[in-house]
Amino acid sequence: MVRPGPCQSNLPWNRGLWGLICLDELKSVYWAPVRRVAELAATFALVFVVYLILTAFSGEIGLWSREELIGGAVVSILVALASFRLLWERGGWRLLNPLRWVMFLVYLVGPFLLAMAKANLDVAYRVITGRINPGIVRFNPGLKTDAGRTLLANSITLTPGTLTLDVDDETGDFYVHWINVRQVDPKPEDVCGVFPHWVKVVAE
Amino acid sequence: MNILMYVFLAVGAVFNGLGAVALHRFPDVYTRLHGATKCTTFGSIFSILAVVVYGAARGGSVGTSMVIRAVLALVFLLLTNPTGSHALARAAHRAGIKPFRAVVDRLEEVGK
Amino acid sequence: MIGELSLAVAAAVLLGYVLVCTLRLAIGPTPADRAVALDTINTLVVAIMVLLGAALNLMIIMDVALVYALLSFVGTLYVARYLQEGLR
Amino acid sequence: MTLWAAMLTMALVMVVIASVLAVVLRDLLAAALALGAQGLLLSLAFYLLQAPDVAIAQAGVGAALTTAIFLLAIWKTRRKEEE
Numbered sequence: 001m002v003r004p005g006p007c008q009s010n011l012p013w014n015r016g017l018w019g020l021i022c023l024d025e026l027k028s029v030y031w032a033p034v035r036r037v038a039e040l041a042a043t044f045a046l047v048f049v050v051y052l053i054l055t056a057f058s059g060e061i062g063l064w065s066r067e068e069l070i071g072g073a074v075v076s077i078l079v080a081l082a083s084f085r086l087l088w089e090r091g092g093w094r095l096l097n098p099l100r101w102v103m104f105l106v107y108l109v110g111p112f113l114l115a116m117a118k119a120n121l122d123v124a125y126r127v128i129t130g131r132i133n134p135g136i137v138r139f140n141p142g143l144k145t146d147a148g149r150t151l152l153a154n155s156i157t158l159t160p161g162t163l164t165l166d167v168d169d170e171t172g173d174f175y176v177h178w179i180n181v182r183q184v185d186p187k188p189e190d191v192c193g194v195f196p197h198w199v200k201v202v203a204e
Numbered sequence: 205m206n207i208l209m210y211v212f213l214a215v216g217a218v219f220n221g222l223g224a225v226a227l228h229r230f231p232d233v234y235t236r237l238h239g240a241t242k243c244t245t246f247g248s249i250f251s252i253l254a255v256v257v258y259g260a261a262r263g264g265s266v267g268t269s270m271v272i273r274a275v276l277a278l279v280f281l282l283l284t285n286p287t288g289s290h291a292l293a294r295a296a297h298r299a300g301i302k303p304f305r306a307v308v309d310r311l312e313e314v315g316k
Numbered sequence: 317m318i319g320e321l322s323l324a325v326a327a328a329v330l331l332g333y334v335l336v337c338t339l340r341l342a343i344g345p346t347p348a349d350r351a352v353a354l355d356t357i358n359t360l361v362v363a364i365m366v367l368l369g370a371a372l373n374l375m376i377i378m379d380v381a382l383v384y385a386l387l388s389f390v391g392t393l394y395v396a397r398y399l400q401e402g403l404r
Numbered sequence: 405m406t407l408w409a410a411m412l413t414m415a416l417v418m419v420v421i422a423s424v425l426a427v428v429l430r431d432l433l434a435a436a437l438a439l440g441a442q443g444l445l446l447s448l449a450f451y452l453l454q455a456p457d458v459a460i461a462q463a464g465v466g467a468a469l470t471t472a473i474f475l476l477a478i479w480k481t482r483r484k485e486e487e
Contacts (some may be wrong), residue, residue, distance in 0.1 A: 053272055054382075057265040120246045123239050124222055127229045134235060134303055150287075157286035158245060163238055164290050165297055177234045177293065177303065206319060213326045213327065220363070223356060224333040227340045233348045248363040255370040258319055266375055273378040277366050277385055281359065284389035288355055291393055295400035296348040301399040321407075326466060330412050334445075338418055341441055342425055347433045353435050361448055368451065377456040384447070386467035391440060394472045398433065398479060 041105060042096065043084040048076040095147055100202055115193070119160040126179065135181040136165060140173050141188040148203035151164045155195050162191055169183040205261045212254035219247030232304035233296045241289040245281065251279045323371040327364045334360050351395050358388035408452065432478045440471040460471045 010080040051072040052064065059065020126132055143149050149172065161179040168175075176191055188196050226239025252274050259270035337360065340353040362385045369378035422442035429435045443466025450459040 054276065056272060057269050061251060085240055116246055117244070119242050120222070121221055123226060123242055127222060127226050127239060130229060132230070132235060136303060153290060154283075154286040161238070163234060163241070163293055164286075165293050167232075177238075179235060180237055207324050209319065210322060213322060216363070217326055219328045220330055220333050220360060224360075226354060227337060227353060233346065233352060236349065240352055244359040248359055248393040251330070251363045252366050254326070255323070255366050258370050259362075260325065261319075266373065270361055270370060270378065272384065273375065274366055274370075277362060277378070277381050280382065281362060281386040282396045284385065285359060287390055288392040288396075290349065292351055292355060292395035292399070297394040298400040299348065301346060301348055324407055324411075328407060328414075328434060331414050335408055335414070338421055338441065340471060341438065342421070344434075347437070350434050350437045354441055357441060357444065361444055365451055366450065372454065374454070374456075377451065377459075380447075380451055380456050380459045383460055384444075384463045384467070385466055388444075391468040391471050393426065394475055395437065398475045401479075 025077050039088045040080055040084045042088055043080040044076055048072060051076055095203065103198075104202050107202055111194060111198060112159075115155075115195075117160040119158065122160045133180050134177065135184075136175055136177050137181065137184065137186055137191070138173055138175050139186055139188050139191055140171065141192075141199075143196070143199065143204060144173055145204055148199050150198045151203050152192070154196060155199070156192050159192065159195070205257060209254045209257045212250045212257060214255065216249075216251035219243050221247075221248065224271045233301055234293060234303050237289050237293055241285060245285045248281055249278060252281070262265060283315075320371045320373070323367050327367040327370070327371065330360050330364045330367070348399060351392075351399065354395070355388075355392055358384075360378075362388070409448060412449060412452045415445055415452060421446045425470060433475070436471055436474040436478060439474065440467055443467040 034057060055068045055072065056063045058068050061069065141152060143152060149167055153167060153174070154177060156162050156164050156174070163177040163179075165177050166175040167173070178186075178191065183190055219245065223240050223243030227236055230236045230239055230247060237269050255274045259266075259267040259274065261267070262270070332402060334357055337357045341350050341357070344350040344353060362381050364384050365381035365384065367377070369381065422438050422445060425438040426435050426442060429438060436448055443462060445466060447459050447462040450462055
């Protein structure tokens with residue numbers, strides 16, 4: 001949280017005049033608790049909204065009964081306390097942008113559904129004829145965040161002829177089981193088409 | 205509305221059956237995972253979409269909560285199904301099961 | 317009425333597919349094959365539960381499908397972890 | 405009505421198949437997987453009898469937790485059954 005910089009001490013009152021100059025470090029020291037509370041509140045809101053959607057049409061305050069509101073708040077605060085550190089660790093806060101949600105929906109009903117339909121027809125062809133040429137290939141789409149890698153890995157698993165086997169955490173290499181190997185050293189475009197560009201728009 | 209529901213049910217039944225048959229037609233774990241994951245996810249999506257159409261046509265509080273639950277089940281399936289199959293494939297490879305007649309095996313060359 | 321009947325018929329068809337997958341669970345040569353079959357059965361059963369909940373017109377009964385969709389994922393992860401660490 | 409009876413019969417037949425598999429298989433991991441399938445199909449049978457609370461309990465305990473606990477137990481001991 002605190003970056004090593006020209007200022008040696010972490011305590012702001014030991015710093016004297018330098019505290020005014022090292023604005024970055026000062027900001028990170030003072031803003032860390034605020035940021036943590038904001039993360040907790042965002043997680044709580046997310047969990048509580050899911051609970052409210054699940055228990056709609058149960059009573060008279062709006063759509064919900066009083067017991068559901070109180071119980072849902074208690075359960076949501078417990079779940080948020082348990083999980084808010086995991087959720088926002090590596091660039092997860094980028095997913096809070098509503099524009100990304102719109103792009104995600106467009107991605108889901110556009111190229112993704114098309115590729116899934118093609119994938120199923122492909123599997124149908126291979127089930128009937130039994131013609132396969134499998135292998136495990138490696139490529140690097142150049143994604144950095146966890147959310148982007150997860151999204152691309154799941155997309156690859158559900159699209160024509162490919163199944164994600166392993167993802168290297170440091171370099172971001174994808175190891176993919178390909179049911180019909182056309183090239184031994186493929187580019188990302190050969191394996192998964194336009195998906196990396198969409199994933200960069202949606203999640204990075 | 206009813207026609208749409210029948211079409212969705214038929215598509216779902218056909219692709220789920222394809223996934224079940226793929227379990228018996230393919231020779232090894234990885235290719236079976238291909239067939240099972242893709243086809244059953246696609247088929248289940250269409251089966252659940254049929255329920256969404258049915259609930260929307262029915263309307264009222266029962267129909268709306270039916271739609272909500274069906275959409276949540278759809279989201280859970282889309283999130284968990286590829287992740288689970290990826291975990292199974294990686295575990296099978298680490299347990300030392302070789303891919304059937306593989307042309308190339310880059311993961312083996314890395315030596316994990 | 318006819319809508320509910322068609323939903324129930326689709327669920328029965330999916331139940332037949334579960335029988336086919338149970339066959340693979342019985343004859344699968346390696347444990348990984350059986351795990352794949354169990355994963356397929358999980359997905360099919362979630363779809364069956366949603367279809368039957370709509371066919372019965374009981375919305376409270378569809379919660380079982382949601383609970384099962386999440387818990388089966390935990391079970392699959394557990395089997396995968398055992399497969400990759402316990403086999404040597 | 406007969407459709408529901410047929411589905412219930414099918415689910416129960418598969419419960420019997422999975423139970424017999426869990427007893428017969430020599431590989432303990434495969435037996436644990438068969439036991440998981442049995443709990444899952446039993447939960448489906450409860451679901452068909454319109455008992456959602458029992459079905460939730462059976463799905464949670466029978467299908468997910470029992471498999472996990474059995475796998476933990478097998479992990480601590482030997483996997484192949486001695487002849």
